[in-house]
Amino acid sequence: MNPLRRELEIVAEWVEPGSRVLDLGCGDGTLLQYLIERKGVTAYGLEHDPRKVTGCMARGVNVVRADLDDGLSDFHRDSFDHVIMSQTIQAVRYPDKLLEDMLRVAHHGIVTFPNIGYWRLRVQLLLQGRMPRSPALPNAWYNSPNIHLCTVRDFERLCASMGVQIRERRLLDRAHRSTPVIDLAPNLLGEIAIYRFVRGSESL
């Protein structure tokens, strides 16, 4: 199975049909095209890499070339129903500010990231004493775009401190399965973390 597939399916489960969706770091538009085809959403993506922007255009996915470190100032409050950030939060300069901005432009947020607390990565660091690498984190420390890696616990603490209310959490193992076992020790057993959350002090 395409490793991204399961993640796409989970995100798609959470997005209501016909809703307005913004995807931050949308890559070549794979996720948005998936949501457009299956959920009939109105979608826009933001992407900085010109080759990937071109990829979106070839698919007919609305895309704006933008640097997420500049924030989301092109968008008004509540412009969208869902704002998604897939495998990108660890690569932005100000994850906390962006999280806040996400919940300004949309009520619902979805974030996925590689969990650096995953046991295989911990073992690598412990036994080899080197920066861990994995299929989800393929780059070396010096050429990695990932400047703000976090664990499941880190992310949840940040949300709590910001008053962001997590509605649902899914964790995938290396085979991209979501088994009940993972929930026994999510920060240890989950390689990919997927969250759905809403603005604090507002009910769903």
Place this chain on the structure above:
Amino acid sequence: MVKSPPAESVGLVTQHKAAFEEPLPLVCGRELPRYELVYETYGELNRERTNAVLVCHALSGNHHAAGYHSEHDRKPGWWETCIGPGKPLDTNRFFIVCSNNLGGCHGSTGPASLNPETGKPYGDQFPVVTVRDWVRSQARLADRLGIRQWAAVAGGSLGGMQALQWAIDYPDRLRHAVAIAAAPRLSAQNIGFNEVARQAIMSDPEFHGGRYYDYGVSPRRGLAVARMLGHITYLSDDAMRAKFGRDLRGDISFDFEEVDFEVESYLRYQGQRFVQDFDANTYLLMTKALDYFDPAAEHDDDFSAALASVACSTLLLSFSSDWRFPPARSREILRALLENNKPVSHMEIEATQGHDAFLMPIQRYLEAFSAYMGNVAREVGA
């Protein structure tokens, strides 16, 4: 042109002319009793008539957008980089139409045309035409060609603004608008440059209030100065530094008439070449049309409200070193379309060439434009 045109060119092309006898009411309150539009087409219109793309030219452009008029032509049409087999506006898939705007000087009715009321050239009597007037005249051309809906209307600079005007005025007659290096309206600086250009023309002793045709002369010096000024605004500071620096032609002359610096030589050459086939009154009209372009004006300066009627998808492209219509201006268009939940894409492209980049073979630019148009072609079954 060399003996045989390059394979990626549309090759030899001929121009066509359409005459319209029905009067055209203009935004200024006057009307043109009759008019002609000169245009070229490249590629084939498909049976369903869904693959037509209208290309709009910029300030000094015309209907000759691609290919060559004869084997003696040294240069192809102005958008040869983007129009042809396998290019972004792929003539194997699309039927491309490009017309010379009203007020032009390359065959469409303009100030040098004969005024039917006087039998003499219009000169200063030619009405001030606007982008909206151009779009209306082109809609009649589309009717004439049997094109109910364009797959896309595309252009750079002023041509991009014309594409936006199409999207506003005839929402059901285009599926896509492509506005490259454009702006929602001109800034004070933009208008200032245009005014200096106009003053250069009008203060030439051979201008004769715009009636210079009657005297058998033309304000060539003024027009050349206008073009020199314009040319500076089309290039970036970096591009000029890279191309000329402070290079000298020879020794410093201590003489105003002599050309000392390479950049002076280049600008004088550009000015002289331009006046050979461009009419000064047309330059006045085109710059005015640019100055007056302001869809937000009728909506209390709310550009977003001006775009509420838009029904097409929009592609915006802008270039990092363009200081005439910089990427921030394209982002204004982007924001207004987003506020209306309209489908839109925007890509800022790194380029050193300044405003002129939209005419240049810049790989990322051509790739993005091709990708977008490839999807348009699939959508219309081209």
